[in-house]
Amino acid sequence: MSDLNKLTLAEARDKLRAKDVTSVELTEACLTAIEGSSALNAFVHNTPEIAMEQAKAADARLAAGDAPAMCGLPIGIKDLFCTKGVPSQAASGILEGFKPEYESTVSQNLFDDGAVMLGKLNMDEFAMGSSNETSVYGNAVNPWRRGNDDAELTPGGSSGGSASAVSADLCLAATGTDTGGSIRQPAAFTGITGIKPTYGRCSRWGIVAFASSLDQAGPMTKDVRDAAIMLETMCGHDPKDSTSADLAVPNFEAMLTGDIKGKKIGIPKEYRMDGMPEEIEKLWADGTAMMKDAGAEIVDISLPHTKYALPAYYVIAPAEASSNLARYDGVKYGHRAKLEAGDGITEMYEKTRAEGFGPEVQRRVMIGTYVLSAGFYDAYYNRARRVRALIKKDFDDVFATGVDAILTPATPSAAFGLGEMADADPVQMYLNDVFTVTVNLAGLPGISIPTGLDKQGLPLGLQLIGRPWEEGDLLNCAYALENAAGYVAKPNKWW
Amino acid sequence: MSIDRDTAARVAKLARIKVEEDALPALAEEFNNILGFIEQLNEVDVEGVEPMTSVTPQRLKRRVDEVTQGDMPEAVLKNAPDSREGFFAVPKVVE
Numbered sequence: 001m002s003d004l005n006k007l008t009l010a011e012a013r014d015k016l017r018a019k020d021v022t023s024v025e026l027t028e029a030c031l032t033a034i035e036g037s038s039a040l041n042a043f044v045h046n047t048p049e050i051a052m053e054q055a056k057a058a059d060a061r062l063a064a065g066d067a068p069a070m071c072g073l074p075i076g077i078k079d080l081f082c083t084k085g086v087p088s089q090a091a092s093g094i095l096e097g098f099k100p101e102y103e104s105t106v107s108q109n110l111f112d113d114g115a116v117m118l119g120k121l122n123m124d125e126f127a128m129g130s131s132n133e134t135s136v137y138g139n140a141v142n143p144w145r146r147g148n149d150d151a152e153l154t155p156g157g158s159s160g161g162s163a164s165a166v167s168a169d170l171c172l173a174a175t176g177t178d179t180g181g182s183i184r185q186p187a188a189f190t191g192i193t194g195i196k197p198t199y200g201r202c203s204r205w206g207i208v209a210f211a212s213s214l215d216q217a218g219p220m221t222k223d224v225r226d227a228a229i230m231l232e233t234m235c236g237h238d239p240k241d242s243t244s245a246d247l248a249v250p251n252f253e254a255m256l257t258g259d260i261k262g263k264k265i266g267i268p269k270e271y272r273m274d275g276m277p278e279e280i281e282k283l284w285a286d287g288t289a290m291m292k293d294a295g296a297e298i299v300d301i302s303l304p305h306t307k308y309a310l311p312a313y314y315v316i317a318p319a320e321a322s323s324n325l326a327r328y329d330g331v332k333y334g335h336r337a338k339l340e341a342g343d344g345i346t347e348m349y350e351k352t353r354a355e356g357f358g359p360e361v362q363r364r365v366m367i368g369t370y371v372l373s374a375g376f377y378d379a380y381y382n383r384a385r386r387v388r389a390l391i392k393k394d395f396d397d398v399f400a401t402g403v404d405a406i407l408t409p410a411t412p413s414a415a416f417g418l419g420e421m422a423d424a425d426p427v428q429m430y431l432n433d434v435f436t437v438t439v440n441l442a443g444l445p446g447i448s449i450p451t452g453l454d455k456q457g458l459p460l461g462l463q464l465i466g467r468p469w470e471e472g473d474l475l476n477c478a479y480a481l482e483n484a485a486g487y488v489a490k491p492n493k494w495w
Numbered sequence: 496m497s498i499d500r501d502t503a504a505r506v507a508k509l510a511r512i513k514v515e516e517d518a519l520p521a522l523a524e525e526f527n528n529i530l531g532f533i534e535q536l537n538e539v540d541v542e543g544v545e546p547m548t549s550v551t552p553q554r555l556k557r558r559v560d561e562v563t564q565g566d567m568p569e570a571v572l573k574n575a576p577d578s579r580e581g582f583f584a585v586p587k588v589v590e
Contacts, residue, residue: 213549308539311532311536331583333576335576345587353511386539386545390539425525430532
């Protein structure tokens with residue numbers, strides 16, 4: 001059978017259970033696709049031996065009738081996840097050569113259910129970026145192009161390799177992580193689905209930490225059903241992460257009825273930004289009409305502190321990063337700078353971190369250091385945490401009025417060209433996350449799904465934001481929107 | 496609030512990141528851009544609002560204070576750039 005790598009998780013699962021295909025066949029198809037994909041630079045550490053071993057084990061489980069949903073399904077793992085014995089560098093030079101002695105809880109959950117790891121995926125260094133241009137491995141490339149223009153486009157970031165790989169059918173699905181939009185923005189840029197669950201749904205244990213109060217893992221998949229299937233396997237309580245929620249994980253896939261009659265969908269007026277491209281306005285209006293046609297009640301809502309989400313984020317995230325990244329000091333793992341005669345331990349720290357961290361990571365660590373330093377802690381850090389409380393309250397107030405989900409654009413534009421933002425100041429790049437970052441600050445679940453193409457033929461996505469812990473309901477709203485939008489476009493293979 | 500070259504040097508020192516002298520003015524300018532963006536937060540009335548400590552209202556779980564894992568010095572040192580006799584090795588820190 002050809003094109004097995006193009007299957008969705010659900011299709012492949014059903015074929016495996018029906019004995020139409022084997023996991024080895026699925027895995028070989030993906031490994032072949034990966035071999036021919038070096039132009040995308042999505043997979044950065046390939047693990048074909050592990051994949052084939054896991055595929056054979058999965059086939060044995062399937063033959064024995066023990067087949068959890070993810071059993072035998074080949075996926076990619078973002079480089080931010082620690083995978084035992086396999087390079088896990090967070091796309092940073094400072095973790096060069098690091099091979100963890102342990103497995104992250106999320107990847108372990110996937111492997112326990114029989115998932116097959118094809119390799120590690122490119123990303124922005126320490127997940128700091130919106131275009132996958134800060135990676136030590138070089139840029140990941142979007143499989144989509146502007147018509148016949150061969151300019152390379154960004155797959156978004158930070159989970160750019162994951163997005164590129166799923167969009168180009170190199171794997172059936174991939175893990176991502178999202179601190180300010182790092183699952184949802186790349187999903188939108190590449191025409192795939194990505195969900196960031198409620199903070200605490202997925203264990204953060206073994207995921208290289210960026211901003212611990214914001215980081216969440218989630219699946220990046222070809223459609224909403226796949227997101228439901230993979231999310232269920234990824235989440236669950238973990239005593240090794242004190243913020244992991246001790247809540248039962250529902251069968252998300254069973255909640256996909258497509259029936260959203262009577263659901264209240266909020267449209268926040270503050271997300272109508274000045275200078276928003278007409279195409280994004282139209283996409284949003286079309287999505288709103290689709291949900292109304294599906295029987296939802298559309299209500300105008302206000303989230304008054306939206307404007308302050310990005311500035312609050314750019315205090316809180318760097319502050320937490322400066323603390324989390326203090327551990328990269330050239331002592332315990334990764335890179336250590338060559339020292340000159342007379343250099344002491346301080347020189348070792350300073351040289352190691354200057355050589356090992358890229359410019360964006362250095363910038364954020366230093367901003368974080370500054371806002372936490374004596375004399376500025378109250379003015380910046382505490383003020384940002386107060387504003388964060390107000391942003392969360394905005395959502396609490398809206399949900400208290402009975403709103404079930406909030407519909408917004410996922411990104412302010414379609415994918416832009418690699419290098420196009422090189423001369424812009426960092427703040428311009430930060431604006432990519434303007435619609436997604438509020439969700440992390442409020443700890444809510446958010447999903448991005450593709451609903452249309454722009455004039456240049458590039459995918460555009462809408463975001464749905466749900467109530468805390470109600471990913472099932474959120475996925476069902478997304479499923480209804482997906483059905484109505486009927487998005488089926490795929491990139492033309494040029495790589 | 497404006498960051499000058501000396502402040503940029505102090506922040507780099509606090510962050511233990513070596514920044515060459517000639518790179519400091521550009522760094523200070525970048526800081527100023529980002530901090531200018533952050534200053535918008537001063538427009539918000541935060542009177543009486545507590546700084547958020549946890550995004551979910553649940554209490555952190557506690558566990559018994561006991562060793563649950565350990566006795567694996569080799570695994571711990573496996574990725575160290577330099578280790579000797581079961582310890583991480585670093586340049587001399589005491590005279």
